Amino acid sequence: MFGLPESTYFGKLIPKNKFYEKLSVDNKLERSFIDQINSIRWGHKLSSDTLNVEKGNTVKEIEVFFIKLKTSELDVNVLRQMDKELHYHLIFILEYEERYQLWTGYKEESTNTAFKVGNYYHTGWVTEEDFSLQIDGLNMDTVYENLVRQIAGDTLSNEKSESLKESVERQNEREKLEKEIEKLRAKVRKEKQFNRQVELNKQLKTLIKKLEE
Template identity: 50%
Template sequence: MLGLPKTTEFNKRIPKQKFYENMDISPALKKVFVEQVKIIYWKNKIAASTTNLAVGSEVTELEVFEIRLNSPVLDDGLLRQIDREIPYHILFLLEYEGKYQAWIGYKEAAASGNKAFKVNGYYYTEWFVEDELPLKMEGLNIDAVYENFVRQIAGDKLSTEKTGESLKESVEREEQRQTVQKQIEALKAKIKKEKQLNKQMEMNNELKKLKRELEEI
């Protein structure tokens, strides 16, 4: 799958019950496992031991999980829960009726340590047949392979316009952009409802500032 080396193939089916029976999850999330997920496979293990790649300083292993679905919709809370529980970086391939969607989170060690991870958010592709997924293993170490998968999946959202920008910096810039975009949309809605002209003018000035800020991010 994805043209990954045969040495990375694991192809182990993991009963979904193992996830919700061994995790501290809410009844709602257990329902997601039961109703939305058909089968979970651990397809590949990308590591220095399974490839000719060098060990990464941030990413020690990159797992590829295939999740076969009962419908083309999955609550991403399920992916987040799996990511929290498994101390490795994970590329998720969702499958439904022969089409695939790749999901990956920007995952980093939590400040508390204890091998804990936090996932800031997820990036995902459109649905493709397997051979057309826009993913390719590139890089000289596991860190670089992970970063390239994130950037390939995120596409324009994490464009490398700024030379030398790290993945973390790109992710933070995108989060900042989304925050300002939400502020702009909220302010536009307030302007539409505002009846007083002087307040409309004040808010329009604020809107212009936010739009300039968005352009500068």
């Protein structure tokens, strides 16, 4: 499915209550698991053994989870909880009415035993025929980077000289600037004093120029 090799197939159903029972999960998140998810299946294990590539320095395995939904929307904190509990790099394939979204959270190592999960990236809703994951790379680190870029699409820049970490940091900075610009535009609209409007517009032009660069 989605171009993943048969050698990586795992196909184990995971009870969804595994991710919220006996854990410090608030009631809202528990309800998200109960109300939004039908089933969770651990679909594939991507590793140096199942893909016949070299091991990575950071990425040991990439686990692919199929999440069958009751609704077309899923609380992203559900994915964060799964990422928190499973110390692997994860890809999520959400299914609703025979259409799919692929999601992944950029994970980087923060300690020897844990990962820091940053932004989540996802495709639009697609059919299985519309989208195929290409396994590309000589080791698990590069396989992971290429999978994240495929799922993120145009959201992440794809400069050949730029690492995935650099692309993620650049996108984070872009999103931060966009939020600052929107806040400043709102201030300009509300400001009554002409001199203050001029000063705010000057700041706005500086931020827009920085964003364009």
